[in-house]
Amino acid sequence: MKPESREVVWRGRLFDVVVERWQGRERELVEHRRSAAVVAFDRAGRLVLVRQLREAVGGRALLELPAGLVDDGEDEVAAARRELAEETGLRGGRWRELRRLQPSPGFLREPLTVFLAEELEEGDRELDDGEDVELVRVPPDEVEALLPELEDAKTLVGVLLALRVRAG
């Protein structure tokens, strides 16, 4: 299906706001670039998460999957591998796609792909200037106890699906 009309009403660096007409009704939508995230396990079986300040939630630090934007012309798995290496130094390993997600489909157009990567090898981090990202490694038997602390939707989906895949 396609909208009858479409107008960009605000243009940003990370996302645009568009107003589209569908079946005679106007919809305000946020159009965000594609993104990719990874449920990452190192060779010791530890889940590797990142903790960073999030201005959108009042400047609190959230515990999240390593993730980032997919560049133009790049595919999702390449973006996920690149972001994982930059933020954590981890590379290599065995990869599979866990799920394509819609973070908030009522108004947000942000296709997000979540991968599972296991047996990752250590390497050097390459954080962007000004990126302040703390690495958190969670031993296999402590992942369950961590669940109540998670607020980020992609992280909860990824970790819950990964626990099922690895258990079964």
Add this chain to the structure above:
Amino acid sequence: MKPESREVVWRGRLFDVVVERWQGRERELVEHRRSAAVVAFDRAGRLVLVRQLREAVGGRALLELPAGLVDDGEDEVAAARRELAEETGLRGGRWRELRRLQPSPGFLREPLTVFLAEELEEGDRELDDGEDVELVRVPPDEVEALLPELEDAKTLVGVLLALRVRAG
């Protein structure tokens, strides 16, 4: 923590775009109203979902938890009960909070609370004008098989957490 400055750069019906300065860096953020969603089980133990067209994902129909906006001055559980009754007719039952979620914390300020409601009683639906929402009731032994079809983040988080709560 608070931003050093804040400017509303686009104002919509459902969300605004704001530019805030945090520690000297400008952030583009989408500020959305609070929302609430329900993992709803009827008295036969069936999971009750809604299927509706979503313009943000190209006009495809997604299977989701009943959900909606929290009105000004309303609390989350009242909003969830109201939306559930409007969309499905279900009311009463036993309620508990499952999780407070951030759907996309990199740029979206949308506090979303997911509830679990069980033993719900049947009643009449009260759909808003123009709302086209199909009810889908999933028997208890078919919920697992449904998981691969789910793309909406709040629905996946809610259903996966509810399966754990109900199993344990």
